[in-house]
Amino acid sequence: MSSVQQNGQRFGITEPISLGGPAELDVIKTRELEKYLQDVGLYESDEEAVKREEVLGILDQIVKTWIKTISRAKGLNDQLLHEANAKIFTFGSYRLGVHGPGADIDTLCVGPRHATREGDFFGELQRMLSEMPEVTELHPVPDAHVPLMGFKLNGVSIDLLYAQLPLWVIPEDLDISQDSILQNADEQTVRSLNGCRVTDQILRLVPNIQNFRTTLRCMRFWAKRRGVYSNVSGFLGGINWALLVARICQLYPNALPNMLASRFFRVYNQWRWPNPVLLCSMDEGSLGLQVWDPRRNPKDRLHIMPIITPAYPCMNSSYNVSASTLRIMTGEFQRGKEICEVRFRQVQMVGFYADSLTLLLWLDALQAMETNKADWDTLFEPFAFFEAYKNYLQIDISAANVDDLRKWKGWVESRLRQLTLKIERHTYDMLQCHPHPHDFQDASRPLNCSYFMGLQRKQGVPAAEGEQFDIRRTVEEFKHTVNGYMLWIPGMEISVSHIKRRSLPNFVFPGGIRPSHTSKGTWDSKRRSEHRISSAAVSNTTTTTTTEMSSESKAGSNSPGDGRKRKWGADEALTDQPKPSKHIAVSVPVENSEGGSPNPSVGSICSSPMKDYCTNGKSDHISKDSVDKVVVFSKDPAESLPIEKIATPQAPSQEAEELEESGDFGNQMIQQITLQDAIPMATATIPPLEATTLNGSLFPNEAVEELEVLPMRQPEVAHRASVQQRKPIIKLNFNSLGKTNGK
Ligand SMILES: Nc1ncnc2c1ncn2[C@@H]1O[C@H](COP(=O)(O)OP(=O)(O)OP(=O)(O)O)[C@@H](O)[C@H]1O
Numbered sequence: 031m032s033s034v035q036q037n038g039q040r041f042g043i044t045e046p047i048s049l050g051g052p053a054e055l056d057v058i059k060t061r062e063l064e065k066y067l068q069d070v071g072l073y074e075s076d077e078e079a080v081k082r083e084e085v086l087g088i089l090d091q092i093v094k095t096w097i098k099t100i101s102r103a104k105g106l107n108d109q110l111l112h113e114a115n116a117k118i119f120t121f122g123s124y125r126l127g128v129h130g131p132g133a134d135i136d137t138l139c140v141g142p143r144h145a146t147r148e149g150d151f152f153g154e155l156q157r158m159l160s161e162m163p164e165v166t167e168l169h170p171v172p173d174a175h176v177p178l179m180g181f182k183l184n185g186v187s188i189d190l191l192y193a194q195l196p197l198w199v200i201p202e203d204l205d206i207s208q209d210s211i212l213q214n215a216d217e218q219t220v221r222s223l224n225g226c227r228v229t230d231q232i233l234r235l236v237p238n239i240q241n242f243r244t245t246l247r248c249m250r251f252w253a254k255r256r257g258v259y260s261n262v263s264g265f266l267g268g269i270n271w272a273l274l275v276a277r278i279c280q281l282y283p284n285a286l287p288n289m290l291a292s293r294f295f296r297v298y299n300q301w302r303w304p305n306p307v308l309l310c311s312m313d314e315g316s317l318g319l320q321v322w323d324p325r326r327n328p329k330d331r332l333h334i335m336p337i338i339t340p341a342y343p344c345m346n347s348s349y350n351v352s353a354s355t356l357r358i359m360t361g362e363f364q365r366g367k368e369i370c371e372v373r374f375r376q377v378q379m380v381g382f383y384a385d386s387l388t389l390l391l392w393l394d395a396l397q398a399m400e401t402n403k404a405d406w407d408t409l410f411e412p413f414a415f416f417e418a419y420k421n422y423l424q425i426d427i428s429a430a431n432v433d434d435l436r437k438w439k440g441w442v443e444s445r446l447r448q449l450t451l452k453i454e455r456h457t458y459d460m461l462q463c464h465p466h467p468h469d470f471q472d473a474s475r476p477l478n479c480s481y482f483m484g485l486q487r488k489q490g491v492p493a494a495e496g497e498q499f500d501i502r503r504t505v506e507e508f509k510h511t512v513n514g515y516m517l518w519i520p521g522m523e524i525s526v527s528h529i530k531r532r533s534l535p536n537f538v539f540p541g542g543i544r545p546s547h548t549s550k551g552t553w554d555s556k557r558r559s560e561h562r563i564s565s566a567a568v569s570n571t572t573t574t575t576t577t578e579m580s581s582e583s584k585a586g587s588n589s590p591g592d593g594r595k596r597k598w599g600a601d602e603a604l605t606d607q608p609k610p611s612k613h614i615a616v617s618v619p620v621e622n623s624e625g626g627s628p629n630p631s632v633g634s635i636c637s638s639p640m641k642d643y644c645t646n647g648k649s650d651h652i653s654k655d656s657v658d659k660v661v662v663f664s665k666d667p668a669e670s671l672p673i674e675k676i677a678t679p680q681a682p683s684q685e686a687e688e689l690e691e692s693g694d695f696g697n698q699m700i701q702q703i704t705l706q707d708a709i710p711m712a713t714a715t716i717p718p719l720e721a722t723t724l725n726g727s728l729f730p731n732e733a734v735e736e737l738e739v740l741p742m743r744q745p746e747v748a749h750r751a752s753v754q755q756r757k758p759i760i761k762l763n764f765n766s767l768g769k770t771n772g773k
């Protein structure tokens with residue numbers, strides 16, 4: 031923690047990127063941001079804040095009573111009995127000052143050497159809590175990596191951890207930030223202390239706590255809206271977002287929250303993962319505890335988005351992140367950056383006028399304030415997960431009663447990441463999974479709940495016709511692992527199904543009502559359209575290959591009727607002998623992540639001082655250069671889909687969906703996933719309506735590739751015969767949504 035100069039300008043392990051302070055408009059915009067965050071309900075009421083403090087006071091009294099009780103029972107002498115003490119510390123979002131209404135209070139109880147975890151914390155204290163009428167929903171989790179008791183005290187959610195220190199007496203002014211507190215502590219105590227030590231350290235390492243808090247609230251809200259807030263799903267949780275924001279605060283020590291938010295996107299859009307994010311240098315420490323260090327620990331080399339905690343022993347807080355979730359998050363950083371850049375330009379323009387004409391500044395500022403809400407609305411637009419894919423995995427679980435379901439959920443949720451990892455690994459990363467970070471429940475079935483994952487073929491890689499992904503074994507393996515739950519009891523069930531978008535159950539939609547149209551006019555949808563149109567322009571001016579593709583497509587375009595029936599290419603998918611493929615390659619530019627050149631300062635902060643921690647030198651996931659990628663389109667007329675209707679930008683997406691999904695397959699067990707050729711977008715002047723939105727490049731030209739479902743019911747006898755040789759098969763094709771428009 032050495033390189034922080036509290037009184038100088040330097041916070042963190044490098045010089046700041048900029049010491050620039052706010053322009054007048056930044057002050058206005060930050061005020062507007064704070065108001066926005068208040069209006070969306072991120073701040074609790076004064077009454078709720080008071081109630082939390084009361085609850086913490088009660089809890090502190092409870093642990094003090096508990097320690098006296100057990101000290102007496104253990105026969106401690108009068109002196110020790112008199113001095114016997116336990117106390118609580120808070121950490122997490124409450125301690126950071128960024129919690130919303132209803133958030134839990136993460137609390138650590140620190141007790142003396144004679145108060146054991148098993149016998150006393152999960153014994154007498156648990157018993158005491160269970161007998162208190164003001165305590166409800168008590169759930170002890172003694173076997174967790176970080177053992178805890180979850181409960182509600184007067185309606186406030188508490189996560190209570192325990193640290194057993196090798197001290198006879200716990201002083202009321204105990205300082206747990208000293209590393210010496212960890213001496214002779216057991217592993218679970220070290221882990222339990224970590225949360226508090228990290229939180230306190232973060233608050234010490236940021237130049238301005240209030241700016242940090244507002245920015246973190248903003249980023250947490252944004253991450254939740256965009257579906258990337260969840261540690262257990264492989265995205266980032268509260269601690270990770272706090273560390274990422276804290277680093278931005280260090281790099282721009284004088285910036286206000288509206289600036290910090292835009293710098294956040296700018297910096298992390300260019301971050302060269304797996305360079306770690308560090309708030310301070312990592313001490314080796316004198317206690318011999320293992321710290322994160324990929325040079326020494328092979329396991330640490332597997333971490334692809336390391337965000338390192340700033341308290342000894344420094345650890346990576348984001349080991350759950352996978353290639354998929356990183357790809358999704360970097361796409362989101364890019365989106366955020368693009369949206370903020372527009373706003374940033376507004377500020378600059380207004381600032382320019384301000385130099386020459388103050389009146390103009392204020393007129394413009396007033397106008398900017400009006401557009402500001404819309405800007406923030408755009409940034410915080412919820413990610414339309416259930417519009418983004420055509421194919422999903424649905425994981426349903428159930429149990430015999432509410433308590434069993436809670437335990438079963440906890441277990442299954444902790445395993446779901448393995449399913450995404452396995453699917454991607456077993457398909458050589460050609461099939462990408464996008465987990466939804468939350469579960470869904472059908473109100474009419476309280477003992478069931480469901481999880482969803484969007485599926486798409488890897489973007490930007492030429493599709494080989496007939497290539498098949500069989501994930502049956504992967505799914506079976508996953509279910510087998512899940513069913514190996516130590517506490518499994520009859521009634522705990524799991525099933526995994528493949529569903530098409532239109533078969534998504536209603537309970538996944540807000541209010542349980544399926545929207546009649548996919549969302550339009552959102553930044554995502556507009557950006558997608560713009561992208562496609564620009565792709566089309568490129569396609570149209572591309573050499574003969576494009577022309578050739580177009581004419582082939584034209585020749586092959588079917589009538590809507592037969593095309594719809596035929597489009598699945600079921601026979602190809604079901605045979606072991608793929609048809610010889612006819613491909614043409616069209617070179618299309620993949621959209622650059624950045625309009626301008628990368629910020630050199632960002633490059634240097636995430637490469638030079640941290641490069642030693644890098645696992646390799648090829649870690650830059652974010653392309654800054656304009657790169658041409660080759661997308662291979664099929665010329666096979668049989669696979670061309672009728673697109674005349676679908677391919678009009680104005681066509682209602684529902685209609686498009688119906689045209690595309692003529693088969694009615696409903697939910698079916700996953701059997702097999704098949705990769706087939708992408709179908710040409712032909713002249714590509716018309717964007718497909720239902721595009722994949724989230725992947726490494728947000729608006730990929732390659733979005734013309736889509737997964738398709740093959741019917742289980744086969745239309746022809748001969749065909750059915752071939753099916754019967756196998757188990758019933760469901761396949762996902764990688765056909766095009768963007769069909770030839772017949773030109
Ligand atoms: N993967 C992790 N690595 C290190 N510390 C963690 C990790 N997960 C949780 N913690 C610690 O536990 C604290 C509480 O976690 P929790 O899930 O309640 O999130 P939070 O930051 O409080 O946000 P929320 O408002 O969502 O509860 C974190 O702030 C952090 O200190």
Ligand SMILES: [Mg+2]
Pocket residue numbers: 122123124133134135136268
């Ligand atoms: Mg919390």
Ligand SMILES: [Mg+2]
Pocket residue numbers: 122134135136189
């Ligand atoms: Mg918690």
